[in-house]
Amino acid sequence: MRRILPHPILAGLLLLLWLVLQQSAGFGHILLGALIAVLASLAANAVLPEPVTLRRPLKLVQLFAIAGLDIVRSNFAVLTVLLSRRPNPTSGFIEMKLELTNRFGLAILACLLTATPGSAWLEYDGERSIVLIHVFDLKDEAEWVATIKKRYESLLLEIFE
Template identity: 45%
Template structure:
């Protein structure tokens, strides 16, 4: 069954979508929709990411709260700097050593950092596992390193890299 329908839910969705777009349940539309519902998931199966095992779902809630607080705090700070800053910016790059290795966790960390106004994930520095981070107005590099390591990276390690109980 998995050979013909690697993703049965996606196949069912595609068939229903095809029939809705054509506004018909004639046999020809049913047949073409079924062919598409079988062919498309088989063709895109190699493009699907590796499965994710998520541990500690309550940690996800804590991470979301931390991320939202940081995003709101940064929104306020960047807005204040732009409106009332008078050009006193200290824009710099900093290096943050990462212990997180899971690709999914790194992707989530990149999304959070890039959603935070005033910060941009630049790259993982080749030859090390340090994150190059650009900060719009840097006053305390140690605060940024500590915040990312404790409030963002550690929950992601707990979520993606710990064994499930």
């Protein structure tokens, strides 16, 4: 079965996405969506370096809920800075040591940090396990590091390692 469908979760999600986008669950749409999902799963097998293993998949829901709230909160914080009478953000860079080593976990963390307004993942040094992050309005570096470690990295460690 793994030979035909090497990434069943990916294929299932793609089929579900296809049906939602088509706004139909007719036999033809299910058949075409399943074909596309299987082909995409086979293509993903060629480029993914290692199999994705989720130790605690339900923690993904918690992670994305927390990240969603943080993104909304950060949008308001950046808007407040920009709409202030004399915007004077103190941007800066943070070098942060990570415990997370899983490639998929690192990719998700990079996406979350970059999707959050006011921060961007710039560079990762795999040998030293250090990430460079740019922050738009950096007031307290230690608070940023603690927030990222507590809110994101700890959940990603539970999910992937």
